[in-house]
Structure formats: structure tokens, C-alpha cells
Amino acid sequence: AKARGRSAHCFFDESMTQAARERLEIEARLRTALAQGHLLLHYQPQVDVATGRIEGAEALVRWQDPEEGLISPARFIPVAEASGVIGPLGRWVMHEACRQGQQWRAAGLPAIRLAVNVSPRQFQLDDMAACAAQALAASGLPAGCLELELTESALAERPEEMRQVLQRLQALGVRIAVDDFGTGYSSLAHLKRFPIDVLKIDQGFMRDIPASADDMAIGATIIAMGHSLGLTVLAEGVETPEQLTFLRERGCDSYQGYLCSRPLPAEQFAQLLQTQQSA
Ligand code: C2E
Ligand code: CA
Ligand code: CA
Ligand code: CA
Numbered sequence: 001a002k003a004r005g006r007s008a009h010c011f012f013d014e015s016m017t018q019a020a021r022e023r024l025e026i027e028a029r030l031r032t033a034l035a036q037g038h039l040l041l042h043y044q045p046q047v048d049v050a051t052g053r054i055e056g057a058e059a060l061v062r063w064q065d066p067e068e069g070l071i072s073p074a075r076f077i078p079v080a081e082a083s084g085v086i087g088p089l090g091r092w093v094m095h096e097a098c099r100q101g102q103q104w105r106a107a108g109l110p111a112i113r114l115a116v117n118v119s120p121r122q123f124q125l126d127d128m129a130a131c132a133a134q135a136l137a138a139s140g141l142p143a144g145c146l147e148l149e150l151t152e153s154a155l156a157e158r159p160e161e162m163r164q165v166l167q168r169l170q171a172l173g174v175r176i177a178v179d180d181f182g183t184g185y186s187s188l189a190h191l192k193r194f195p196i197d198v199l200k201i202d203q204g205f206m207r208d209i210p211a212s213a214d215d216m217a218i219g220a221t222i223i224a225m226g227h228s229l230g231l232t233v234l235a236e237g238v239e240t241p242e243q244l245t246f247l248r249e250r251g252c253d254s255y256q257g258y259l260c261s262r263p264l265p266a267e268q269f270a271q272l273l274q275t276q277q278s279a
Helices: 002-009 018-036 073-083 086-106 120-125 128-139 152-156 159-172 188-193 213-228 241-249 266-278
Strands: 039-048 054-065 069-071 113-117 146-151 175-181 198-201 232-235
Touching: 018 054, 018 073, 018 086, 039 086, 039 266, 054 073, 054 086, 054 266, 073 086, 086 113, 086 120, 086 128, 086 146, 086 266, 113 175, 120 146, 120 152, 120 159, 128 146, 128 159, 146 152, 152 159, 152 175, 152 188, 159 175, 159 188, 198 213, 213 232, 213 241
Parallel strands: 054 113, 113 146, 146 175, 175 198, 198 232
Antiparallel strands: 039 054, 054 069
């Protein structure tokens, strides 16, 4: 990476900041990685709180760089968004998650739902309903097995356009989840205006449960509010048995977190699903 970085520098203006140069370098390498098949998905179980069974998986993208190893999305998703590479990258993620989900179904593994992250920029670059329809058709995955995760900020930008796209997704049978709920500039009006199925409580609220009475109050309120609106509520970042007990007592529907499993490579995730089936 060092050598490549240095040779790339001579193309850039001297006045360009180090950060901007780094961004351009990552962008160029990311396009190559996408073309050469160096991106992959890891899968984190989504677990039913009451039964402990895996009911879904969130697909999380990783970049397997031949020199640097596994690169986290925190490092390249922002660059992908700023440069527009998120368009092709996002389409690849959608197709790959659907392909993998259908392969697991065909292999006779327990039926699960696949959750795919979609950033606000993707809604500007692409018709997400058409993109989902294509991925479903190409893979053969039933629409009811696909869920899209979007953040509150995605809903806030161009709300009318967003409502129409989400309605078309809902008409297809695809589920919609609001990611990182409770952070950002949240407006409860969004929950009424958009066809939403799932609230994902941000992991920041789980971290200090049960120590923080405030976080417990917020968590309990989100669960109750979600339920009164007819939504499914999932808690993210669940790491301890005490946190799970809290969620069970409050009637939260599902959870994700290290307590069950970290995001896993496809093969290991399939093994975990298989174990559950034979248990
Ligand atoms: P996110 O959608 O909020 O995903 C949850 C993040 O929390 C993941 O980080 C996951 O590995 C981590 N996590 C899961 N369980 C626990 C836990 O118990 N404790 C803690 N501390 N962390 C936990 P990851 O995989 O590094 O992804 C980071 C972010 O990158 C994601 O946040 C998402 O916003 C973005 N991202 C990942 N994949 C994609 C993608 O395919 N498309 C887009 N647009 N964004 C993606
Ligand atoms: Ca997510
Ligand atoms: Ca999240
Ligand atoms: Ca997040």
C-alpha cells in the first residue's frame, strides 16, 4: 500500500491536503477491489429474544485487500458515499446478499431474512425499488426474505420521494428497517409517514444497560412506542446476559450483538444456522 500510495501522489496537486489525497487513493483502490472481487459480506445473526432462534442475518461489507488484509466499512463506506462508488458497491451488496440467502435456502438451511444496509446516497444514485427487484429476480430469493436498513437521516432528506420508493419496496414485499434509531435528528413523525416494519435501537443505548437508569428508560420507551405503532423492535449491540434479560422483560422482539455472535464469514454463519437446526 505504501509504494502504491507514493507513486499515486505525483498525480495530485501539491496543495491538495493529505486527507484529500488519501481519499482519492482509497477511491481508486476501492473501484479496483470491486472489479476484482475483493469485497465480501459477513453475516451477523438476528435472534428472536423469546426463543433464542436465529431469524435473520445482517449483511455487513468487508474489503479483503491483498496487502492490508480485512478493511472495515468505517474506513471505506464514507469514501464510497462521497465519490459515488457507493452506487455500484451497493448494488453488488444487494445482489450478493440475495444470492447467498437463496443458496442457503436451496441447501435446506432454516429460513432466515437477509438485512442489507442502504445509505442515503444510494437512494439519490439509484432507484432502490428497481435495484431490489433485480437482485430478487436474479437470485430467486422471495421478497419477504429481504429487509433494507436505512437511517433516519435517509428518511429526512427528500421525504416525499423517499415515501414513494419505500411504498414500492413494500408493494414488492420487502421489509424496511430504521437503523440506529434514536440517534441523529430523529422525528417521530417519520414513523407514521413512512411504511416501516422494524425499529433497530441504536447500540449506544445498550452499552450502559443495566448501569444507566436513563438508558433503560429510553430503551423501554422505544420498545413500547414501537409496539404501539405495530412495529417489530430489534436491539443492536447486545453483549451481556443482563442486557438480554432487560430486553426479555420489556418484550423486545429480537436482538443482534456479540452475546450471540460477531458478524461471521458466510461459511461460518451457515454452520451456526445448521447447528441450530439440529439442536
Ligand atoms: P451498522 O449498520 O450500525 O452495523 C452495526 C455495526 O456494529 C457493525 O459494524 C457490527 O459489526 C457492529 N456490532 C455488532 N454487534 C456488536 C456488539 O455487540 N457490540 C459492538 N460494539 N459492535 C457490534 P461494521 O460491520 O464495522 O459496520 C459499520 C457500519 O458500516 C455499519 O453500521 C453500516 O453503517 C456500515 N456498513 C456496513 N456494511 C455496509 C453496506 O453493505 N452498505 C452500506 N451502505 N453501509 C454498510
Ligand atoms: Ca445496519
Ligand atoms: Ca445500526
Ligand atoms: Ca451505526
